[in-house]
Amino acid sequence: MASIADFAAAQKPIYHQERPSKTGLLDWLTTVDHKKIGILYGGAGLFWLLVGGLEALLFRIQLAKPDQHIFVGDTFNGLVTMHATTMVFLAVMPMIAGFSNYFVPLMIGARDVAFPRMNAFSWWTFFAGSLTINASLLFCGAFPAAGWTGYAPLTTKDFGGTPIDFWWAGLTLLAVSSMVAGVNFVVTILNLRAPGMTLMRVPVLTWMMLVIQFLLAFSFPPVAVGLILLAFDRTFGTVFYSTGMGGDPHLWQHLFWLFGHPEVYVLILPSMGIVSEILPVFTRRPLFGHHAVIFSGVFIGFVGFGVWGHHMFTAGMGPIADAAFASTTAIVAIPTGVKIFNWLGTLWNSKMTFPTAMLFAVSFIPMFTLGGLSGMMHASPPLDLQQHDTYFVVAHFHYVLVGGALQGLFAGFYFYMPKISGKLLNETLGKIHFWVFLAGFNITFFPMHLLGNHGMPRRIYTYPADAGWNTENLIATSGVFLMTFATLTFVYNLITSLKNGKDAGSDPWDANTLEWMTSSPPPVHNFDFTPVVLSERPLWDHKYTPGFEIPVPEKAEEIHMPSPSWKPMWVSASAGVIIVGLLTFNGIAGIPGWPLCIVGAIGVVLSVYAWVTEPV
């Protein structure tokens, strides 16, 4: 039987397209290739990670000492709001979307996602949303300042300024982008798997991506509704969130957290998936309790829809509702524990090596555990009444999102970049990145537990010198500089590796899954032939288990690839025009913005028509 490499050399299969791909910049604007869209998402995520980090650095400087006057009042609140909004929606989520775009089709042996143009539409809508949110700095000279949770009535016309309009407008676009992406990837994973890839043979990372796509598709609608109600309140004078005429500010909290809690799992599950892919490779054995890890992720996804009220224990829902949400929240500890134990089980009796990817993946385990354990405390209402909205909570979710989600994504970058660029990242710089970052974030976030215990609420721009919060705040701020240095080292490493990195080859880590079977970077059509999957670890068994070689076909197949298209961008741009019209509906500087809504609506109709009639 011919080897895979021989087949590639001999056959040189040529895919065909209705219209050839463009080149240069035009290629990036019109591409529907999941790999290119993945790179766009990942690049945007990294850019906003730096912006969000800069925002954090600025407000941590303000908090380094008591009674400072560098960023006060709504300037500080704006930095806090945009730090969280940026990190959640514009940094971590697009990085996840980047991995999901690039690797889900490769891991399941597909040629692209199920709806390539919808995928491009998701990206361009995300792009429009990210610009809209931040545009308030340009047009109003201020950031939205109501917190990333945007609790009404602080966001209503009476109390929130024009930047809030940019906030709901941008978030609405991001919500559309995520819902579309969710549907697209659910269909992709369920329908485009290679022959032989049963659901239990789907890699854990892809499984976690499947779970979060369901979460995106079902959790964004409530917040989108909430945002549209807010837009109506602000633009047309409705009173959904104002008490004067029968509205209720709690409506927003329920709609927001019904989205917000599943969102937390959207942020963490992919990193759990990445860790579950990396550990087996560098321990050189299968993931311990592979099925248990998958089912725990699915279970977390389901339970995630029933726990949102634990964000509202102080809101006065009443003891019955509090008791219900406390109980459901406590349940989350069980599948999370199962995952942690299985990762430890994978390490046990293995033969580990520690490249940077593995360092980040293993350090995920204790750091995430710490964040999870402090989370158990908040699940207990008698205790949460003290901890809610304090720095203890800030410490908790940064351990989960930085020690967990971000470390997982860093691990993913070191592990998967060689596939994307064909070049290995520098290991020395990687180790500097890892150790400095690990020290930096513990120095920053661990003292915040103490600050919370000592009574410091979150989102305060200053504090008195005699409250007993001076030392911990100074330590926390010093850690941010270490994290900044580490992250810049990483970006430098990433950029220089593109030019100077060692060639990776197709399978630099001696890995398990299909994406390592094809060249690095993969060709446009991903695989020269459709792989037939015979086990949970198709590539590992191909290499090490006699009788499980991936069969190489005699002849090349006909490969049809989707054509480049402008239409997704047109639809996104038209939707953006509608949003800008709503945002300026009653006029800016005397010029009413509502005609833009009509222009945008016509644009959407025409470009959708052009989209559906365009030959692929």
Place this chain on the structure above:
Amino acid sequence: MSNAFRSFRHRLTALAALALPLMLAACDEAHPRDAYAHPAGDASEISAWFYNLYLILDTIIFVGVVIAFFAAIIKFRKKPGDNTLPEQNWGDSRLEIAWTIVPTLVVLGITVPTLGGLFELAKRPDQNQKIIEIDVVGKQWWWELDYKKEGINTGNEMHVEVGTQVMLHLTSADVIHAWWVPRLSGKRDATPGRNYPLNFRPKEVGSFDGQCAELCGASHALMGIRIIVHPKDGPDSYESWVKHMQEGAAKAATPEQEAGQKVFMNKGCVACHTINGVAELAPGSRSRTSGPNLTHVGSRDFIAAHTLKNTPENIARWVKNPQEVKPGALMSNLGLSDQEAKDVAAFLSNLK
């Protein structure tokens, strides 16, 4: 010694270097708002009890995970030159069942008492006892405190009695705020259009500080609270405070104070502030409640909701340019001259 051991030792050193400043931080400062170390009310005692329970449990779990973790990454490294594969093991159902059932039992074990504590905190206090009831209205960025039964209206500094049940009714006049004085009770949102109770029984005499805990706009950081817990009897008792508060405002005695009163009445202060006996609250009108009732403002420890110490200099600074002290403050800058501000400060400081 092996490489593994050396690098483990390095890591321990790194951990120690990390932990040291934290431990120092914990030791060298007083923490006047620490609810867990020094609870001073029955509600915060319940929270502190749960904190200690969860802390012990979390520590046991975390230490267990960390020991297993370090044991694994030290023991199971690939030896140089060893290219054999480890056992290709996909898991163990007995282990999976064990580490599903044990956490389930732990979760059950802590959720049952948690629900008990939750209902204990939500219990309506026995009505056949002395209860100090106070209506609390959160406003950007101060707290209106209304003792309906006693006929006292004041702001920001709440006076209660040790050992006596306190029942707050929390609401808000604008956005959502949250009432939080850590050592006395957990927090509770003050939501516009809603009215929520918060019950606690102070157990210690003294002054307890806290602040708004829900982002409520530009000066959210400067929306402080002080609760003064009085002894049951003696010259400083709660009852004598009530009596004092029920008296009208002190008369302006010096020419400076009289000038200050004129400024207060003529320059616009009176549009938002009540002073019993000087600028009364018209029946049915709420217009003189947009700012705190100043009848006994001179007896408060702080002004501007725990932002400045209550001295004549600070009052002058505050009334002259409120936005300089509190960003976005709703109190107008009335363009007072230095002399006018000084006079007003003298007048207000006299309102003991």
